[in-house]
Amino acid sequence: MYQKRRELLAASLPENALLFVLSGKAPYSVGDEQYPFSVDRHFYYLTGLDRENMMYVLVKKKGKAQHMLVIERYDEAMAKWVGGRILPEKARQISGIEQIVMEDEKWQRIHFLMQYVLDALPSVPVYLDLKKQEVDQKRESHLFLEELMKKYPNIQIHDASSYLTKLRLVKDEFEVNQLKKAISVTNKAIQNMMSHVKPEMGENELEAYFDFVLKCHNCKHSFPSIVGSGKNGTILHYGDNNQVMKDNTLVLCDLGASYEYYNADITRTFPVNGKFSERQKQIYSIVLEANEYIMSLVKPGETLRGLNMKLIEFYEKKLDEIGLLNNGKTVSDYYWHGVSHMLGLETHDVSLSDYKLEEGNVFTIEPGLYLEDEEIGIRIEDNVLVTKDGCINLSKDIIKSVEDIEAFMADRNE
Numbered sequence: 001m002y003q004k005r006r007e008l009l010a011a012s013l014p015e016n017a018l019l020f021v022l023s024g025k026a027p028y029s030v031g032d033e034q035y036p037f038s039v040d041r042h043f044y045y046l047t048g049l050d051r052e053n054m055m056y057v058l059v060k061k062k063g064k065a066q067h068m069l070v071i072e073r074y075d076e077a078m079a080k081w082v083g084g085r086i087l088p089e090k091a092r093q094i095s096g097i098e099q100i101v102m103e104d105e106k107w108q109r110i111h112f113l114m115q116y117v118l119d120a121l122p123s124v125p126v127y128l129d130l131k132k133q134e135v136d137q138k139r140e141s142h143l144f145l146e147e148l149m150k151k152y153p154n155i156q157i158h159d160a161s162s163y164l165t166k167l168r169l170v171k172d173e174f175e176v177n178q179l180k181k182a183i184s185v186t187n188k189a190i191q192n193m194m195s196h197v198k199p200e201m202g203e204n205e206l207e208a209y210f211d212f213v214l215k216c217h218n219c220k221h222s223f224p225s226i227v228g229s230g231k232n233g234t235i236l237h238y239g240d241n242n243q244v245m246k247d248n249t250l251v252l253c254d255l256g257a258s259y260e261y262y263n264a265d266i267t268r269t270f271p272v273n274g275k276f277s278e279r280q281k282q283i284y285s286i287v288l289e290a291n292e293y294i295m296s297l298v299k300p301g302e303t304l305r306g307l308n309m310k311l312i313e314f315y316e317k318k319l320d321e322i323g324l325l326n327n328g329k330t331v332s333d334y335y336w337h338g339v340s341h342m343l344g345l346e347t348h349d350v351s352l353s354d355y356k357l358e359e360g361n362v363f364t365i366e367p368g369l370y371l372e373d374e375e376i377g378i379r380i381e382d383n384v385l386v387t388k389d390g391c392i393n394l395s396k397d398i399i400k401s402v403e404d405i406e407a408f409m410a411d412r413n414e
């Protein structure tokens with residue numbers, strides 16, 4: 001599988017190329033602590049490995065590709081403290097890359113590859129992921145590039161990110177299955193929340209019912225959970241989750257399980273006491289209809305921006321019907337974010353500008369409506385897979401109709 005991805009990448013690169021993808025390094029924190037390490041997702045996608053200080057190298061020349069992996073030398077003294085670095089055999093077995101080079105022999109090998117690609121060329125085309133430069137592992141690519149330029153001033157530098165992004169946008173069968181697992185755990189965890197929620201409970205306590213299920217399934221969080229009741233549900237990135245949930249309010253839960261780096265991103269909104277009020281039901285029904293309407297429009301060729309425009313048109317009509325657009329109010333007073341983003345190894349997964357949907361994309365559909373004055377915040381978010389003429393809702397098993405939610409919550413007391 002990883003081999004297939006590397007072959008696809010090699011095929012998409014121009015003739016004569018030397019590409020480097022780094023796994024990254026945890027930034028220093030304080031004392032002898034490090035920030036938690038999170039592997040570079042391009043690296044993981046191409047190798048299945050998730051350790052620090054590794055590098056994948058691809059050489060393409062005369063239509064032929066060679067692959068190489070640089071890893072740290074195993075050190076027994078170090079292993080006693082932090083556990084073993086990965087052994088060459090294990091790295092080879094997971095990634096399927098035959099050629100493994102030790103970190104301390106890396107420059108010798110790179111020098112050889114430079115000469116090999118250079119042969120008859122004025123300079124060596126070097127490809128690196130240079131898209132982001134932040135306080136995260138992406139910086140490693142830039143540091144490596146600086147080192148490379150010192151040693152080889154005559155290279156041509158190219159950004160490899162669009163080549164990698166194009167591949168990652170279309171999910172293979174394995175990836176779809178990983179996402180399904182993450183979504184299934186998220187479903188169980190949301191059910192656990194719905195089973196236990198009640199008035200006067202803290203948002204943090206409700207959040208703990210989600211966390212417990214994730215931990216039991218060896219999952220992590222895709223992102224910090226949002227558990228916002230009443231007015232807190234109208235704050236887009238509310239994350240305090242520390243208020244007491246009042247009777248007759250709704251609680252908006254935007255959260256997801258991450259399974260082996262594949263991220264679910266789901267939002268469900270439900271009544272704290274198990275029953276929607278008439279007004280809550282009215283607003284909720286519009287958001288649910290919006291969710292299903294946008295889902296029905298998905299097909300190859302559409303864009304996420306286009307879907308969002310359709311949603312705004314839909315809201316213009318619906319909100320006008322119930323009198324919310326009087327006194328100069330517009331849709332943007334009640335809805336101001338995008339309806340979708342790509343999903344995968346990152347929660348806001350890689351994409352290209354004005355990208356037209358293709359079969360195999362996975363993305364979110366998450367319309368919301370936020371009525372601050374009425375303390376009603378509602379969002380309903382699903383994760384869908386684009387097919388050749390529509391889409392499949394990967395999170396269809398996570399209940400969302402008023403009837404299903406009320407029935408589920410009524411049942412729990414019996």
Ligand SMILES: [Mn+2]
Pocket residue numbers: 265341364366381
């Ligand atoms: Mn989302």
